[in-house]
Amino acid sequence: MDITAAVLRQAGATMALELLQLEAPRRSEIVVEIAGTGICHTDLSFRDGHWPYPLPAVLGHEGAGTVVAVGEAVTDVVVGDRVVLSSGSCGTCPACLSARPAECPSAALINMRGSRGDGSIPLSKHGEPVHATFVCQSSFATHALTESRFAVKLPDDVPLELAGTLGCGVQTGAGAVLNALRPRPGSSVAVFGLGAVGLSAVAAAKYSGATRILAVDVNPARLELATIFGATDLVDANSGDAVAMVQALVPGGVDGAVEASGNPLALPAAFLSTHGVGTTILVGAAAPGTQYAIDSLSLLAGRTLRGATMGLSNPRVFIPQLVAMWRAGLLPLEAMSRTFPLSEIEAALAAAADGSVVKPVLVPA
Ligand SMILES: [Zn+2]
Ligand SMILES: [Zn+2]
Structure with missing residues (x-):
């Protein structure tokens, strides 16, 4: 044809x-x-x-x-x-x-x-x-x-x-939270980078029952949009050190973080924004060959870092769940x-x- x-x-x-x-x-x-x-x-x-x-x-x-x-x-x-x-x-x-x-x-x-x-x-x-x-x-x-x-x-x-x-984008962001991070109800989550992937991660954190959801970006319009998706706190990374701002909002650091910006500097920031045994999920794709700078002691303390493509999801099972979230007004x-x-x-x-x-x-x- x-x-x-x-x-x-x-x-x-x-x-x-x-x-x-x-x-x-x-x-x-x-x-x-x-x-x-x-x-x-x-x-x-x-x-x-x-x-x-x-x-x-x-x-x-x-x-x-x-x-x-x-x-x-x-x-x-x-x-x-x-x-x-x-x-x-x-x-x-x-x-x-x-x-x-x-x-x-x-x-x-x-x-x-x-x-x-x-x-x-x-x-x-x-x-x-x-x-x-x-x-x-x-x-x-x-x-x-x-x-x-x-x-x-x-x-x-x-x-x-x-x-x-x-x-793709929504499945990647929501799946990073629902399938990889799996935050407990009442926990705290920081999402770095508020494109479609990051906003979907914010929505999924709310759906999971996280009660502090920190949205981090340099774009004021996107920070504003994150509130519609469920963010409870907005962190303008242009106005200072994002890690310090996250830790000022959640003393000791958040339970979980998602890096969805693809900016090579954002992954170490997301990682350090968690407390000593927190978990960070990397979904933002930096260019092939990109190296991340992470201090050995910050990892040795007990933090977890893992990557996740396509939200670790099985689309025929997961996409109907996303539809249910959309229908409930959460996506x-x-x-x-x-x-x-x-x-x-x-x-x-x-x-x-x-x-x-x-x-x-x-x-x-
Ligand atoms: Zn894609
Ligand atoms: Zn296969």
Whole structure:
């Protein structure tokens, strides 16, 4: 079928809409007509070549939409289903078989190789291959192809155009808290970096019953937004030493911290903002090769530091939980999202890069 997609032909270049040809789904695949796709900072890192991806390519990995075609072996979704797309995993390794696909050792390859496992590429322009399957979707397009097992069905009341971020940013932030940090009711949590990931971590901390939720950022508008997601205390990291400000609010330090900014200086700050046996979860992706400076005694005291990708979640179990949080008013996707027509993708990418919009969402023109 003919589709329209934003094609990246050179690292760092602008993406123009082009008419491309998408193959029919193979046995276990589906095609989804995209109703909305969020822009995540990972898209910017790949566009700019900080992370490698074969070009030309279609990026985009926070898509949601309606299933319009299914392969002959697909039984778990049908044409007409509303779905959010999540990232890929192998399905056969010990982590996948233990329902922990976020820890699949093959996930990075599967999501970033630019083709199916057999090397074939489902997208082309008059016979010229255009690398697709970015995070098993390539959703900066009117349509995306994926394996049915990476799609998660959505109930009718969820706004489809805003739901795509449940598959990456929201899942990453909320999962860092609900699946990795697991704060106890009455505990204290500090979240560093208030993008979609950090705001979702704030919301999840509130949902967990944490009673002190400290939101840390340098952007006053985002600090304000964090109150809507459940922050009890705002820490403007521009106005002084964030660690000292956190410890002034919670003497001795917080029980848990989440680093969601990707700023290499924020991880040591998050780590030191916890008390001596606190836990810090790293989800912000700094550039490959980044080293963090942590004093040995601060770790030896008993602190825990762990990283978590994709919120350590199993999307078909976890995304329905996120929907329940949204339905209860605890995950206000609407407050952080702004839609742009797909034809204005460059404006949307710029808004993500300069931080003026927390979650730009591309919708059909
Ligand atoms: Zn993402
Ligand atoms: Zn696996």
